[in-house]
Amino acid sequence: MIVRITGAFLRALLIALAIATPAILLPDIGPDSAQVVLVVALVAAGFVFAEYFSQFPTLIEFRFAPPVNRLRYFTAFAMILLLTVNRSEQALDTPIADLLGTLGHILVDAIDFPYSPVRLVLLALPDDTDPARVEAVRQSAGIAYLTGLSGLIAFGLLVRVYGWPARYGSFNVWINLPLFDPTGGGDVLSRLKRDSSVNIVLGFLLPFLLPAVVKLCGPGLGAKAMDDPQSLIWTMVAWAFIPVNLIMRGVALGQLAAMIEQQRRRTYAAAKAEILQTA
Structure with a gap:
């Protein structure tokens, strides 16, 4: 359980980092744009965490x-x-x-x-x-x-x-190709x-x-x-x-x-x- 939670959290963090990278490094990013990026990063991180925390496949392949x-x-x-x-x-x-x-x-x-x-x-x-x-x-x-x-x-x-x-x-075809x-x-x-x-x-x-x-x-x-x-x-x-x-x-x-x-x-x-x- 702890290993699965840690792995899912780390993957979610990496996804959020990738999405937020342009907003972090680019100059002259407005507050509205930063808020949109933050929301998208959090939603994507939550989705990845739920996918990798679950024992049963849903959408992510391999x-x-x-x-x-x-x-x-x-x-x-x-x-x-x-x-x-x-x-x-x-x-x-x-x-x-x-x-x-x-x-x-x-x-x-x-x-x-x-x-x-x-x-x-x-x-x-x-x-x-x-x-x-x-x-x-x-x-x-x-x-x-x-x-x-x-x-x-x-x-x-x-x-x-x-x-x-x-x-x-x-x-395993079922868990690696859920679709x-x-x-x-x-x-x-x-x-x-x-x-x-x-x-x-x-x-x-x-x-x-x-x-x-x-x-x-x-x-x-x-x-x-x-x-x-x-x-x-x-x-x-x-x-x-x-x-x-x-x-x-x-x-x-x-x-x-x-x-x-x-x-x-x-x-x-x-x-x-x-x-x-x-x-």
Whole structure:
């Protein structure tokens, strides 16, 4: 009981810290904005605490299949922190902030090429957007996208090199995939493969589709979301992290499907060998 309460409280605290980071580090945050951030952080922390304190699964996936959720959290938190430091670089005025800012400029220049997701985000802005705002959006999009790619690479290494989840103990579908009903109809293996493919394809396409949707919805919609530093940070986090999360989920489901398929083959081979021995 004490261990479960401590773990749930620590996870809730980390979630609240991630949500409050832009409001803490960014300069010129108004009291109204700070109050809204505080309420959102408390609500999210309460939800995470209730999820991890409960012994029964409800919404959060891979609760007992570490370190997937930890990797997803640290990817999102790194994204939020780097974007916040980038937007408050002058206000912080520290060597670490200067180093992260310089590194961010170098990485953004490497990822900003024709038809890249970063370039498509810039194309979603109105033609008369201020050059300073365009540069801010370019840097934020590049940092968010590269951070997401780093998280995907780390997850790929976790799956391919370290053999997740087979080397981390048994995988219980019910407690790790509470939204997936094994008895919902059809073969479980086929459904897992289908969901895996859908998540991976959708996660790959979203960074390209979302700027086009914003452009079609209205020429000023993208600019309005980029006016405030906090809005810019959370817009870029949503644009980059949601696809990353979908791809991670797709890869995890695909890995689970591969494990089930291997187990079926071993079971069928053992049953066939037993039949041959008794024949």
